[in-house]
Amino acid sequence: MADVLYTGPIPAGEPTMGGGRSETSALSGTGGGGRGLTSTQNSQRPNACCFCWCCCCSCSWNEEERRKRRRRKRISQDTKMETIPNCEACTKPSADEMRLWSQSFDKLMRNPAGRNVFREFLRTEYSEENMLFWLACEDLKQEINKGAIEEKARSIYEDYISILSPKEVSLDARVREVINKKMQDPTPHTFEDAQLQIYTLMHRDSYPRFLSSSIYKALVHGGSRTSSES
Numbered sequence: 001m002a003d004v005l006y007t008g009p010i011p012a013g014e015p016t017m018g019g020g021r022s023e024t025s026a027l028s029g030t031g032g033g034g035r036g037l038t039s040t041q042n043s044q045r046p047n048a049c050c051f052c053w054c055c056c057c058s059c060s061w062n063e064e065e066r067r068k069r070r071r072r073k074r075i076s077q078d079t080k081m082e083t084i085p086n087c088e089a090c091t092k093p094s095a096d097e098m099r100l101w102s103q104s105f106d107k108l109m110r111n112p113a114g115r116n117v118f119r120e121f122l123r124t125e126y127s128e129e130n131m132l133f134w135l136a137c138e139d140l141k142q143e144i145n146k147g148a149i150e151e152k153a154r155s156i157y158e159d160y161i162s163i164l165s166p167k168e169v170s171l172d173a174r175v176r177e178v179i180n181k182k183m184q185d186p187t188p189h190t191f192e193d194a195q196l197q198i199y200t201l202m203h204r205d206s207y208p209r210f211l212s213s214s215i216y217k218a219l220v221h222g223g224s225r226t227s228s229e230s
Contacts, residue, residue, distance in 0.1 A: 088112040088135075098220050102211050105203040117219060121210045122202075129167040130198050130206070133160040137195040141188045153186035161194070169198055 090112035101108040101117075108114040119131045136156050143149050160169045161179055171179075175193045182190040210216055 088116055090116060095220065098216075101216075105207045108207070109199075117215065118202075118206075118210055121213055121215050122206060124213075124215070125206065125209070127206065129160060129169055130202050132167065133169050133191075133198055134195055134202070136160070137191045140191065143188055149188060150186050153183065153190050156191060157183060161191075169194070170201065171197055 093111065093113040097111065097113070098117075101111065101114045108118055115131065115135075119128060122128045122131050133156070136152070136159070140149065140152050140156065143152060157179070159165055159167055161171070161176070162168065171194050175197055178193055179191060
């Protein structure tokens with residue numbers, strides 16, 4: 001005959017397995033203002049990290065922000081044109097040219113050196129893919145060979161439009177729908193709407209921060225100092 005597990009109250013003073021009081025005995029103990037329940041709850045309290053999970057997450061987020069700020073500071077410290085990756089072939093801009101970049105976003109984007117500097121700034125903000133997508137669209141517009149057009153269009157789609165890509169750019173549903181239709185027969189202008197949307201995003205969102213960034217200020221200051229010395 002199988003043993004029957006006893007689940008009734010445990011007589012006072014009888015020890016339980018492990019030498020402590022079970023949750024059953026704590027809950028079924030005599031009055032005393034709920035001292036038994038309080039004792040049990042205290043013994044089951046989660047560790048500080050789990051109990052204060054919101055604080056831990058906040059600390060992790062703050063640490064990540066500090067790392068980003070340190071990286072921006074390290075990149076922007078003593079910035080010179082020579083330290084900017086020469087992603088596009090260009091001549092070294094004068095101090096006057098660099099000051100023109102603050103007059104309009106169009107002037108910055110029409111200048112190869114300006115695009116290189118702006119791209120370096122976007123890298124510090126983890127949004128370099130916006131410039132890479134824009135440049136890829138510009139390159140596609142210059143293509144005339146149909147086979148090359150289809151190949152470059154497919155590459156652009158996989159790199160910047162696909163939701164599976166780590167470099168996916170931010171586009172609204174309407175523009176994505178237009179691209180999906182045009183990809184059935186790609187042309188040099190397949191991504192025109194998307195390119196304009198990303199250009200506008202960089203203009204409104206990133207460009208103002210670029211002008212107030214230490215990267216841009218250090219370049220202008222360094223260029224002005226070199227001009228005065230010569």
